[in-house]
Amino acid sequence: MPRKRLASLITIVALAAATAGCGGSNSSSDPGKPGTVDKIKVGVIPIVDVAPIYIGKEQGFFAKRNIDLTLEQAQGGAAIVPSVVSGQYQFGFSNVVSLMLAQSKNVPIKVVANGNNATGDPKKDFGMVVVKDPAIKSGKDLAGKTVATNTLKNIVDTTVKQIVRKDGGDPAQVKFVELGFPDMAAALDAGRVQAIFVVEPFLSSALAKGWHTVGSFADVQPNLTISSYFTSQQEIAKDADLVSRFGEAMKESLSYADAHPDAVRQIVTTYTTIKSDVAAKMTLPKYSTDIDKASLDKLSSLMVGDGLLKQPADTAKLLP
16 A cells, blocks of 8 residues: 555656646635635544644634635545645645655655644653553564554654664564554454554543553654645645745644643544543643654654665755
């Protein structure tokens, strides 16, 4: 599956170059006409990470900037990247490892806003490795085990490998399988995998079963940047004003979400199947308006060590 995605990304690079001057976006923006409403689509994942954009839509942060927002759900950021570059979505949400990997292949994308960050507490984070077997006591015990990740070669398996490595285990001995977040708990319960890496709201549901954790995003770096919102270079060339307004709306949405945790817990129940009693117990990520570049450099270094990148990512080209 990863090879197919990579081939798709490379094909889309050529497609984007060929269609750069031909439109292909659903945006109807004309910066020269004040009041024009842009109808756009954004690819997201049904997890707590994207709560700010749902809140921003509800609070009118996009509408007041003449943006009519439609949010479409996908399984992971690696699947959203091709949809943004092809023009199916004008913007997308993705983990930063998938974005750095795409950028290294010259996929024409650009980050426009931060997504979310780890909590700063390795023992209480919103994304963690969950295990059922009491014999698995720490990260090194994952060597030789099968771990579920939402998409392969993304921030999840990079994080899990570092958790194992820091604990003295061999990350090369960990096997990863791709499962959607909603399907992971059932796979762990049935013994099809020995560990799952889940984020909220699925983390709280898993822990409610009496299972335990052996690592988290914050184990890589306390303020780890997990995700970002991005667009295509084609969209920037076509309508830089829209891209700017989207970025401003996201910053307002992130600030609001970080200051109103109850709003985050409520909005999650509207775009996932999580119930309010479970949402009330969730550990929330940090919604910062700033991208922690040091943590991206850390991830880039790990990606080189794991063989995902041949050389460190050129974050200067990727970041706004």
